Amino acid sequence: MPLKLSLKPGERFVLNGAVVQNGDKRGVLILQNKASVLREKDIMQAEDVNSPARRIYFPVMMMYLDEANADRFYDEFVRRMTEFMGAVRNPEVQADCVATSKHVLAREYYKALMMARKLVEYEESRLANVATGLQDSHPAR
Incomplete structure (x- = not known):
C-alpha cells in the first residue's frame, strides 16, 4: 500500500x-x-538525548533508520528501557514500555518509535509539572 x-x-x-x-x-x-x-x-539529534525517555527513543529511531544494523542499537535500547521501567510506577506508562519492547522484538521499528514518542511526552509532562510546582513554591521577591 x-x-x-x-x-x-x-x-x-x-x-x-x-x-x-x-x-x-x-x-x-x-x-x-x-x-x-x-x-x-520525529528526528532526534544525538545532542538532544538528555533524559531517560530520550535515551530509549534514540536507539529505536536508529534501528528504524538503519534496520540492517539494528542489532548495534538493541543493547542500548534494552539497558535504557530496563532503567526507565525500574523508575516508572504509572501502569499506563509501563504498558507503553512493554508495547514498545514488543514492537522492537517484532522488528516493527516505526510502531516502536511512535510508542517511544509517548514515553518522551509523558516524561516532558512530568518535568513540566515539577517545574511548575517549583515555581509555585518559590514566590517572587
Missing part, C-alpha cells in the same frame, strides 16, 4: 538514510514500496 506524504514548504525528512527537503511550495510524495521515512519533527 503506497505511503502518501503531504509536505510543507521547506519541510525536511529522512528517506532510507538520506535527508531530503521539500522545495518552496507544498508538495506530495507517494512512496510505492517499503521505505524508512521519518519527518523532521
